[in-house]
């Protein structure tokens with residue numbers, strides 16, 4: 001059997017080594033000594049259990065750093081198992097940590113037998129929960145960091161994020177409008193070692209060319225007319241975190257040079273300044289344009305392109321995500337319906353047909369907007385193609401035969417009834433006004449499972 005992974009976060013080298021010796025037989029032990037290395041290790045190894053010392057550098061006598069690690073870990077994985085190891089006489093803070101979601105705590109000096117026992121129980125529980133989660137979600141969880149997606153295309157994006165987030169490499173995100181480039185950037189940030197630091201987003205096409213340089217790099221007092229005081233730019237504000245440069249294809253030539261220099265040197269100068277200012281901000285860029293083409297035509301520097309595109313991910317358009325589209329549409333419908341106090345709203349068959357046939361040039365954002373508007377417009381319990389403003393899409397489709405129309409209505413009604421009755425055939429059949437055998441027959445014919 002493979003050993004369970006254990007992450008020990010402890011700044012005292014002696015205690016760390018002692019624990020490792022005591023536990024290495026039973027566990028695959030990983031060590032970290034501060035917040036950044038702890039979070040990087042947590043996202044790259046995914047330990048079953050984390051042992052966390054509350055007093056970490058730079059303030060080893062203060063629990064705040066440890067509590068920040070705890071909260072960053074729990075925001076990555078709300079079910080993560082963290083055992084607090086607190087200093088002598090620091091039970092109060094240990095209890096605070098348990099209140100914030102830690103699994104248990106031990107006080108120093110740690111009794112190694114007690115530690116072994118608590119760990120075994122905790123790992124057992126973590127394994128059980130993991131198994132349960134996997135059964136519940138099927139092998140592929142459908143939600144990842146605020147993104148829905150069960151299609152292989154989206155699972156590939158999630159895998160990419162899992163792998164690349166813990167490195168500090170620049171990432172280039174490609175994708176059409178509204179595909180979710182910014183949510184991918186946020187996921188990369190949250191899962192990085194600097195996940196607790198700032199996430200600063202700037203849209204390069206929304207800021208006039210002459211202001212962009214000072215927005216990004218800041219300026220010194222007197223750098224230009226109106227510069228009455230020194231101001232920090234986004235690169236400086238994003239230190240310790242991530243700078244997200246949206247619509248990077250629109251970056252003016254002058255700013256391209258300065259950004260390239262920053263990527264090479266990790267230093268920059270404010271506008272009107274001479275001082276070299278360091279910033280460890282990680283750069284994530286996104287564009288819906290073909291950057292490679294822009295380099296060929298000379299609009300985008302090739303050397304900058306290669307610096308930004310160390311790793312590249314393409315977020316697929318909605319129309320290439322198969323069944324995800326309907327799943328995401330239903331999720332949005334549910335959320336907005338609850339928000340607008342119309343919780344029993346569902347899609348009418350013509351709406352589902354239109355959703356499936358539409359090209360979605362605006363991708364997830366367009367879907368979100370159409371569904372939000374439709375929920376407001378819908379009368380009764382059904383959202384129609386008209387509510388979605390997709391009647392044009394519908395009329396461009398080849399006409400449905402009566403048989404197709406009947407089957408799609410039947411399918412919708414049966415699925416709804418099964419869902420409402422949690423898959424109970426008898427009560428669903430009763431509600432639909434048909435016999436049990438007839439319902440079974442229809443489910444078989446229409447390819448519907450008990451879960452609807």
Ligand SMILES: Nc1ncnc2c1ncn2[C@@H]1O[C@H](COP(=O)(O)OP(=O)(O)OP(=O)(O)O)[C@@H](O)[C@H]1O
Nearest residue numbers: 146147148149176177178179180181182183364365
């Ligand atoms: N897989 C997803 N599941 C659920 N919601 C999503 C998903 N992807 C994106 N969204 C939502 O869709 C909207 C658009 O996403 P986002 O702003 O990240 O796209 P974008 O590619 O940056 O768009 P643009 O090209 O317009 O800048 C957001 O409200 C986001 O929360």
Ligand SMILES: [Mg+2]
Nearest residue numbers: 178181182246
């Ligand atoms: Mg965007």
